[in-house]
Amino acid sequence: MAVLEVRELRARYSARGPEILKGISFDVEGDDFFAIIGPSGAGKSTLIRCINRLVNPTSGSIVFNGHDVTKMSSKDLRMVRRDIGMIFQEFNLIDRMSVMDNVLAGRLGYTGNLRTLFRMFPRKDIDHALHLLDRVGLSDHVDKRADELSGGQRQRVGIARALMQDPKLMLLDEPTSALDPKISREIMALIKEMAQELNVPCLCNIHDVKLAMEFCNKMIGLQDGMTMFAGPTEQMNEAKLDEIYAMEVL
Amino acid sequence: MTANASPASQAPAIPKRWSRYKHPESLYSYAGWLIAFSVVVFSIEYLNIPLDRLFGMFGRMGEVIAQRYYPADIDYIMDRDYLGYVIETIQMAYLGALFGLLITIPLAWFAAYNMTPSKLFVYPGARVFSMSCRAVHETIWAILFVSILGYGMLPGVLALTLFSAGFAAKLFAEEIEAIDMGQVEAMRATGANLFQVMVFGVFPQVRVAFTGIAIYTWDVAFRAATVVGFFGAGGMGWYLKRSVLQIETERVAAIILSIIVLVLISELLSAWARNTVMKMK
Numbered sequence: 001m002a003v004l005e006v007r008e009l010r011a012r013y014s015a016r017g018p019e020i021l022k023g024i025s026f027d028v029e030g031d032d033f034f035a036i037i038g039p040s041g042a043g044k045s046t047l048i049r050c051i052n053r054l055v056n057p058t059s060g061s062i063v064f065n066g067h068d069v070t071k072m073s074s075k076d077l078r079m080v081r082r083d084i085g086m087i088f089q090e091f092n093l094i095d096r097m098s099v100m101d102n103v104l105a106g107r108l109g110y111t112g113n114l115r116t117l118f119r120m121f122p123r124k125d126i127d128h129a130l131h132l133l134d135r136v137g138l139s140d141h142v143d144k145r146a147d148e149l150s151g152g153q154r155q156r157v158g159i160a161r162a163l164m165q166d167p168k169l170m171l172l173d174e175p176t177s178a179l180d181p182k183i184s185r186e187i188m189a190l191i192k193e194m195a196q197e198l199n200v201p202c203l204c205n206i207h208d209v210k211l212a213m214e215f216c217n218k219m220i221g222l223q224d225g226m227t228m229f230a231g232p233t234e235q236m237n238e239a240k241l242d243e244i245y246a247m248e249v250l
Numbered sequence: 251m252t253a254n255a256s257p258a259s260q261a262p263a264i265p266k267r268w269s270r271y272k273h274p275e276s277l278y279s280y281a282g283w284l285i286a287f288s289v290v291v292f293s294i295e296y297l298n299i300p301l302d303r304l305f306g307m308f309g310r311m312g313e314v315i316a317q318r319y320y321p322a323d324i325d326y327i328m329d330r331d332y333l334g335y336v337i338e339t340i341q342m343a344y345l346g347a348l349f350g351l352l353i354t355i356p357l358a359w360f361a362a363y364n365m366t367p368s369k370l371f372v373y374p375g376a377r378v379f380s381m382s383c384r385a386v387h388e389t390i391w392a393i394l395f396v397s398i399l400g401y402g403m404l405p406g407v408l409a410l411t412l413f414s415a416g417f418a419a420k421l422f423a424e425e426i427e428a429i430d431m432g433q434v435e436a437m438r439a440t441g442a443n444l445f446q447v448m449v450f451g452v453f454p455q456v457r458v459a460f461t462g463i464a465i466y467t468w469d470v471a472f473r474a475a476t477v478v479g480f481f482g483a484g485g486m487g488w489y490l491k492r493s494v495l496q497i498e499t500e501r502v503a504a505i506i507l508s509i510i511v512l513v514l515i516s517e518l519l520s521a522w523a524r525n526t527v528m529k530m531k
Contacts, residue, residue: 109441
């Protein structure tokens with residue numbers, strides 16, 4: 001059974017505004033590294049934000065582990081969100097907090113208000129955070145403030161934060177576009193390695209087609225909110241890419 | 251399909267001339283300047299401001315200070331009773347600012363458009379409340395509370411509380427509206443609730459600004475505290491009023507000096523506190 005089933009998803013930001021997503025459907029299965037490619041403005045970010053309802057879709061369904069996310073109360077939605085780790089293009093770390101606190105923030109969905117206020121996380125969480133920071137290679141930076149780190153290091157904190165949630169699905173919103181090509185590849189490799197190790201499927205927005213071809217096993221190509229391609233990465237070719245990116249010149 | 255159309259056939263004609271303000275708008279802006287200037291001229295004309303007296307002011311001011319306000323009566327402000335009232339003023343300002351800031355935290359949250367729990371009800375309610383606190387001058391709050399509660403510190407503290415809350419909530423809400431929403435989004439994505447999003451996503455971003463606002467609020471509250479005593483709401487204002495009425499100008503000078511010194515001290519403390527908070531993790 002698919003972890004995530006998206007059917008006929010439509011979204012617009014305001015009642016009179018243009019439709020950003022025009023009926024998108026796809027499935028993400030247990031071991032997928034699923035890429036969403038397409039030119040700027042195609043609706044990639046909107047699509048990925050609909051999955052955990054940072055953006056509310058106007059119609060269609062998103063079924064995550066058997067539950068329709070689009071029809072949930074805000075309480076149930078929080079339960080779903082804590083099962084979905086998210087990594088951002090601009091990292092979105094809490095700049096003024098330490099690396100440790102940033103990683104622990106991944107546990108907020110499991111933490112009470114009083115503990116949150118005093119940042120008193122359970123011993124178990126702290127140990128797990130230390131372990132994850134070791135895995136992403138940041139053991140030396142645990143107590144640094146997040147804004148003291150370089151771009152690549154910050155995204156590693158982002159990865160650790162997402163994994164801290166014990167996610168059943170990872171959403172990656174252009175995880176490498178703020179990084180240079182070498183670091184981009186390292187970060188993608190790290191995400192893939194960790195995802196495989198922990199058996200977490202990933203849904204990844206990416207505009208770098210080369211990286212997508214290298215790391216992802218399935219992809220859909222969006223253009224102006226419509227699906228232009230869907231299938232395994234091997235079926236993607238130059239002609240189809242040209243078609244998907246034809247509108248970018250505008 | 252538009253994507254295949256050749257760019258040349260669609261390119262718009264290059265405009266021959268360009269100006270920042272196009273024809274009708276340019277007239278409005280000239281008219282605006284003209285009106286603003288005429289109002290200034292009209293006001294001066296109407297008030298019949300004697301410019302020669304205005305320029306002679308500085309000499310007279312020097313004379314008055316030299317003859318009447320100098321030397322300041324330092325012994326008077328070293329008096330035990332007076333120092334007691336200074337302490338009372340500080341206490342009043344401190345309590346007023348503290349209670350005001352405590353109200354400010356939820357009030358600013360509700361009154362910040364991007365984070366308010368409900369844009370339809372809570373947001374306008376919080377805005378109206380903070381605006382009405384600000385709309386009424388602190389001395390009028392003091393008069394109001396003195397008439398309800400009688401003389402003493404309590405009406406002073408209440409007046410300062412409302413004054414501080416209205417003042418700080420506006421500044422703080424503006425800070426919250428200017429935060430990076432990416433961090434807020436990241437916290438929402440972890441499944442954090444509204445309160446947790448505030449603690450992790452919002453507060454770290456506004457903490458330094460909040461400290462600055464808190465200290466500034468204290469400064470303003472302290473200055474206001476020296477005045478509310480004028481109306482019987484406690485503190486050194488009463489001394490100031492009495493000395494002014496008795497035309498004890500040297501004592502007035504000493505009291506004003508003591509206010510300046512106290513405000514200076516609080517400025518120095520505020521600079522130090524800001525720096526400390528900035529470095530915190």
